[in-house]
Amino acid sequence: MSTQRSGVLAIIGACIIWGLSPLYYKLLTHVPPLELLAHRTVWSLVVFAGLLGLQGRLSRIRVAMSSRRDALILTAAALLISANWFFFIFSVQVGRVTETSMGYYIQPLLVVLLGVFVLKERLGPLQWLAIGLAAAGVAQLTWGLGTAPWISLFLASTFALYGLLKKSLSVGPVVSVTSEVLILTPLAAVWLAWVHLRGGGLFGQDLYTSALLILSGLLTALPLILFSSGAQKVSMVTLGLVQYLNPTMQFFLAAVIFAEPLTGWHVTAFVMIWTALAIYTAVTLRQERARRRIVMTSSAEAALWTKSSSERSAKP
Template identity: 70%
Template sequence: MSDSKTGILAMIGACMIWGLSPLYYKLLTNVPPLELLAHRTLWSLVTFAALLAFQGRLGVLRETLRSPRAAAILGFAALMISVNWFLFIFSVQIGRVTETSLGYYMFPLVAVLLGVVVMKERLGRWQWLAVALAALGVAQLTWGLGAAPWISLTLALTFGLYGIVKKRLSTGPVVSVTAEVTLLSPIGIIWLGWLHSHGQGVFGHDLRTSALLAFSGLLTALPLILFSKAAQKISLSTVGLLQYLNPTLQFFCAVVIFGESFTGYHAVAFALIWLALAIYSWVSISQDRARRKSAATSLAEAPL
C-alpha cells in the first residue's frame, strides 16, 4: 500500500475514534466529569509513558520537562487541553453533543483568526469571508436561542490556543502530550485520592466501569498516534479536509443516535459554518497546490 493511502486510512481512523468518542463517554454518565477527566489524564500518562519506554524515548521526555521554556509552554498547553477535555466530557453527559460538533467545526476558522491576532498572519479576502460567515452563524444562533453557544466557542478557542502554543515546540506530538499529562497528573492523583478517602470514588466498585475508565488512556493515545502517522504521509490540506470527519460523526451521534434537539437556528448556523469551511478548504487546497507547483518549478530550474 502506498504512503498516501496509508496516511489517508490512518487519518480516517483517528477521526472516526474522535468522532465516535461521545458513544464511549455516554457509557460513563455515572462518573462525575472531574473524576472522569482525572482518570483520562492518569491512564493517558500510563499509556503514553509505556509507549515512550517501548521506543526508548523516555529520556526525551525528561529533557523536555527540564527546559524552563518548554515546561512553561507545556503548562499552558496542559491547561488548555484539560479545559477542552472537561468541557467535552461535561457536554456529552448533559446532552449537548450538537454544540461540541459545532465547536470542532468552528475550530479551523477560530485558529485562522487567532493566527491573525497572535501570530500577525495576513488573510486573503476569501479567508476573511469564511471567518465572517462563521461569525454570522454564531450571531444568528445567539439571537435565535437567546444565549451564545459558549460550549462551542470555548471548545474552539481552547483547542485553537492549544494548537498555537504547540507550534512553538520542536518535540513530537507523543512526547509533548505525555509531558502535558505528566504535569496534570499530580492534580488528578490528589483529586482521586480525596474522592476515594471520602468513599466517593467509582474506580474499583464494579468491573465494567473500572475497565471503561482504564480504556480512556488507549482512547486518547491511539487517535493521536494515527494522526501523527497521517501527518507524515499526506499533505496538510488533505489532513485538514479529513479532520471534518470528526465533528461530522459527532453531529451524527448527537442528532441521530442521542436524539438531541436541532432547531432551525441550528440548521442556519451549521449551514453558514459549512459554507465557511468549504471556502476555507478551497483556499487552503489552492495555496497548497501553488506551493507545490512553485517548489517543483524551482527544482526543475535549479542548475545541475
Template identity: 55%
Template sequence: MSSTPLILSPQTKGVLAGIGACTIWGLSPIFYKLVDHVPAIEVLAHRTVWSLVFFGGVLALQGRLGQVRQAMDTRAKFVTLALASLMIATNWFLFIWAVGAGRTTESSLGYYILPLVAVVIGRVVFGEALKPSQWVAVALATGAVVLLTVGLQAPPWIALTLAISFGFYALIKKRLDVGPVVSVTAEVLLMLPIALIVLLQSEHTGGSAFHAGPLTMGVLLVSGPVTALPLILFSYAARRVRMTSLGLVQYLNPTLQFACAVFVFSEPFTGWHKIAFGLIWIALVIYAASMFAQDRASRRAAAAAAASGTGMI
C-alpha cells in the same frame, strides 16, 4: 495461482491513519456517554492517569522515557508545557462534560469552527495574511455564532471554549520542538498531581468510580488507549499526508460527533441550529476551496522552480 499482495503507498497509509484517528475522535461521544453517571472531573482524572500509563509504556518500550525529562529541562520549556497542559485539560474536561450533559451538538460545532478560529489566531498572533475567501469564511462562522446567540438567547459558549482552547493549544505546541507522544506524556504528567487529588477526594467521600462496577471501571481504564491511539495515528498521518488533505480529513471528527448527537443521542436540533450549521458548512467549503487553491499554487511554484533549476544545469 498466486495473488499479488496489496502494497499501499505511504500517502495512502497516511490518509487511512488520519481517517482512523478522526473516526475514533468522532465516535468518542458514544464512549464517554457510557460513564455520564461519573462526574466529569473524575472522568478527566482517570483519563489523565491511564493516558500517562499508556504513553509511558509506549515510550518505555521505545527507550524514549528520558525525552520526557528533556522536554521540561528548562524553565521556558516547563512553562510552555504547563500552558499546553492547562489548555488540553480545559478542552478534555469540557468535552466530557458536554457529552454527559446532552450537549454533544455544541461540542461538534466547536470542532467545526476550530479551523476558522485557528485562521484568526494565525492572523492576530503571527500576522498571517488572509485571502478574501478566508475572510468570507470567518465572517460566515461569526454570523453563525451570532445567530445562535440571538436564537437560543445564550452564546454557544461550549463550542467557543472548545475551539479557542484547542486553537491556543495548537499555538503553544507550535513553539515546542518535541514529538507529539513525548509532549502529551509531559502534559498529562503535569496534570497528574491534580488528577490524584481528585481521585483521592472521590474515594474519601465514597463516590469513587472504583466502586461503580466493572463496566464503568473498564471504560475508564480504556480511556487511556482511546486518548493515545488516535494521537499516534494522527501523528503518523501528519508525516505522510499533505496538510490540505489532512485538514479535510479532520472534518470527519465533528461530522461524526454531530451524527452521534442528532441520530444516536436524539439531542434537540432547532431551526436556529440548522441555519447556524448551514452557515458553518458553507464557510468550511469556502475555506477548503481556498486551501486547495493555495496548495495547487504552491506545487506549481515548486514545479516551476525545479524546472528552472534543471534548465540551468
C-alpha cells in the same frame, strides 16, 4: 501500500475514534465528569509512558522539561487540554453533543484568526469572507437561542490556543502530550484519593465501570498516535480536510443517535459554518496547487539550467 495512503488511513482512523468517542462517554454518565477526567489523565499517562518506555524515549520527557520556557509552555498546554477534555466530557454527559461538533467545526477558523493576530499571517478576501460567515452563524444562533453557544466557543478556543502553544515546542507530539499528562497526574491522583477517602469514587466498585475508566487511557492515546503518524506523511491540505470527519460524525451522533434538539437556528448556523469551511478549503486547495506549480516550474528550470551548463562545459 504507499506512504501517502497509509498516512491518510491513519488520520481517518484517529478521526473515527474521536468522532465516535461520545458513544463511550455516554456509557459513563454515572461517573462525575471531574472524576472521569482524572481517570483519563492517569490512565493516559500509563499508556503514553509505556509506549515511550518500549521505544526507549522516556528520557526525552526530562529533556522537554529541562528548559524553563518549554516547561511553562507545557504547563499552559496541559491546563488548556484538560479544560477542553472536561467540557467535552461534561457536554456529552448532559446531551450537548451538537455544540461539541459545532465547536470542532469552528476551531480551524479560530486557528486562522490566531495566525493573523499572533503570527502576523495574511488572509485574502475570500478567507476573510469565510471567517465572517462563521461569525455570522454564531451570532444568529446567539440571537435565536437568547444565549451564545458557550460550549462550542470554549471547546474551539481552548483547542485552538492549545495548537498555537504546541507550534512553539520542538519536541514531538507524543513526548509533549506525555509531559502534559505527567504535569496533570499529581492533581488527578490527589483528587481521586480525596474522592475515594470520602466514600465516593466509582473505580473498583464494579468490573464494567472500572474497565471503561481504564479504557479512557487507550481512547486518548491511540487516536493521537495514529494522527501523529499520519500527519508526517500527508500534506497540510489533506490533513485539514480529513479532520472534518471528526465533528461530522459527532453531529451525526447528536442528531440521529442521541436525538438532541436541533432548531432552525442550529441548522442555519451549521449551514453558514459549513459554507465558510467550504470557501476556506477551496481557497487553500487553490493556493496549494499554485504552490506546487511554482515548485515544479522552478525544479524544471533548474534542471534545464543544469543540463545546459553541463553541455556547455563539455564542449572543447
